Amino acid sequence: MVKVVVCGAAGGIGQPLSLLLKQSDLVTDLSLYDVVNAAGVAADLSHINTKSTVRGHGRDDIDAALAGAHTVVIPAGVPRKPGMTRDDLFKINAGIVRDLAEGVARNCPSAFVLVISNPVNSTVPIVCEVLKKHGVFNPKKVFGISTLDVVRSSRFVSEVDPSIDPKNTRVTVIGGHSGVTIVPLLSQIHGQAFTKEQLDTLTHRIQYGGDEVVKAKDGAGSATLSMAYAGARFTNVILEATIGGKTGLIESTYVNLLADPESTSVFRTKTGLDYFAQDVEFGPEGISRIVPLPVISDYEQSLLNEAIPELMTNITKGASFITDSTI
Structure with a gap:
């Protein structure tokens, strides 16, 4: 049995994410947890003619939802509203993520845990x-x-550049998952040479793409559909590597650098960072290796220099929420 749990399954990200995961042949048991409406979402998805069974679990049923899970995906939390930064979300979402992590530790301590809840730079720690x-x-x-x-x-x-195929072009993105901590390595796109003006425009749009969606939705939500797509894509990579036996799968993801201490020791010593987003190769155990950073441009190095102190602040804030807690 391959049990995948979505925590926050009735939310704006959780519902489309659950729909996409229902389509995976690698999932046999799709467990949906939320404080409200999980049963209804599960009943709806259970009518889809794919292999997996779907079960909904409510507020008081978290242990059953998580028991024996292979993978736990966490989009739970409040969405961003106009004028709200990812850091503003911390006060609310930190407690939600903490409680879900406690549930994982109790019920499925060997599970793969995939965190979507913002601010990711702090919630992963x-x-x-x-x-x-x-x-x-x-x-x-x-x-x-x-x-x-x-x-x-x-x-x-x-x-x-319309000659670039967006479906088959994967851009390495390093750093973190908010604002200036997002560092796209556009210099690594083969055969491309963007102007300084293009780099400035692209980098800013990538870093603050979430704001673009929040503004367009005029207070009615944040990036839910695109985030669900991205979350399903990453979840499927984990399943393909750990269950499907595929090798050579690589994605950028924000991780604890001790997952590959040998490859990251110099970087950790130089920056003092314990967490960082960069390309990771996956295997049966999850992270097979953290791919060493490529040679980056001076432009990208300046972005990274700006990202590092912000990342350090975000990481410390998340870790301290637990380590300094008396609970």
Whole structure:
């Protein structure tokens, strides 16, 4: 049995994400958890003629929802509203993510944990610190899904240069998953040479693409459909590597660098960062290796220099939420 759990399944991201995961032949049991309406979403999806069974679990049923899970995807939390930064979300979402991580530690300590809940730069350290407290932390199995930055990059560069196929062009994105911490490595796109003006425009749009959606929805929501697509894409990579036996699968993702201490030791010493988004190769155990950073341009190095102190602040805030807690 391959049980995949979506925590926050009735939300704006959770519903389309669950729909996309219902289509995977690698999922046999799709478990939907939310504080409200999970049963209704599960009943709706259960009519789709794919192999997996679907079960809904409510507020008081988290242990049953998570028990024996192979993969847990966490989009739970409040969405961003106009004028709200990802950091503003921390006060609300930190507690939600902490409680879900506690549930994982109790019921499926060996599961792969995929975090969507913002701010990812801080919520991933929260999950890791909770798992550490329970003695079940495996850095190869906890991920911040920063795939939307990759998806946006591929799409946005194709709008600047129509000769680029957005579907088959994957842009490496390093750093984190908010604002200036997002560093797209546009210099790595083979055969492309963007002007400084194009780089400035593309980089800003990739870094603040979420704001574009929040503004367009005029207070009615944030990036839910594109995030669900990106979340399903990353979840399927995990399933293909760990269950399907596929090799050579690589995606950019925000991880604890101790997942591959040998490859990241110099970078960790130089920057002081414990978490970072970069290309990761996947295998049966989750992270097979963290791909070393390529030679980046001076422009990208300046972006990275700006990202590092912001990342450090975000990481410390998330980790301290658990380590300084008396709960």
